[in-house]
Amino acid sequence: STRLHIRAGRRGNHNDGCDPKQRLPKHKTTKVTIRVAHGRLDVFFNRKLVCRSRNYRHPTTPKKRVKVYVGDPWHRAAPARVSRVFYKHLGPVMRRTRGRVGPRKMLGGMVRVRRNRFVGTVRATKSYQVSF
Numbered sequence: 001s002t003r004l005h006i007r008a009g010r011r012g013n014h015n016d017g018c019d020p021k022q023r024l025p026k027h028k029t030t031k032v033t034i035r036v037a038h039g040r041l042d043v044f045f046n047r048k049l050v051c052r053s054r055n056y057r058h059p060t061t062p063k064k065r066v067k068v069y070v071g072d073p074w075h076r077a078a079p080a081r082v083s084r085v086f087y088k089h090l091g092p093v094m095r096r097t098r099g100r101v102g103p104r105k106m107l108g109g110m111v112r113v114r115r116n117r118f119v120g121t122v123r124a125t126k127s128y129q130v131s132f
Contacts, residue, residue, distance in 0.1 A: 002026060002078055006043055006051070008036050009060030018043050018051040024080070037090045037127040065121040068106055070132075073116040082132050083110040085119055090127040107132075 002024040007017035018041050024030050033044040036059050043051040070085070071077045085107035106120045 002080070004032070004043070005072075006034055006041070008034075008041050008056070010056050011058035011060065013055070014060060016053065016055055017041065018053045020045070020051040022050045031131065033129060033131040035090070035129045037129070059126055061126045062124045066124045067121055068119040070107070070111065070117045070119055071113045071115050075115070077113045077115050077117075080113045081110045082107065082113055084108065085132040086130070087122045088129045088131075089125045090129055091125055 003019065004024065005017070005019050007015055010016050020043050022045065024032075024045070030045050031047070033042075033047070035042045035044070036056055039054060039057040041051075041053040041056050041059075042049060068085070068087070070082050084105075086103040086105055088103040104122060106122065111117065
């Protein structure tokens with residue numbers, strides 16, 4: 001399927017999220033942005049809001065680095081490719097950033113989506129944005 005199933009933990013539900021009704025178009029490039037900020041989880045396709053959850057007043061912020069995957073371990077992956085995966089902290093600058101405040105590039109080149117494909121780790125924050 002070309003539908004996204006987006007999860008982001010929050011107080012009271014570590015498997016909450018937003019599942020856009022709109023599917024990603026086949027054979028077309030689509031920029032996807034996922035943003036957790038201001039008490040919301042927003043999902044955009046090509047800068048157009050396609051899903052919003054207002055349940056994120058208290059998002060989960062892990063104490064350790066978070067593993068980032070393209071594709072989950074439970075379902076067959078769609079025949080798709082992903083590139084330019086970025087993680088960006090959106091809140092006030094933290095002391096532990098060691099001078100790195102801008103977006104963190106997780107993946108540059110094009111890769112096929114496959115089940116449980118590991119991309120990298122990131123130090124999670126309360127307000128953030130992921131784009132690909």
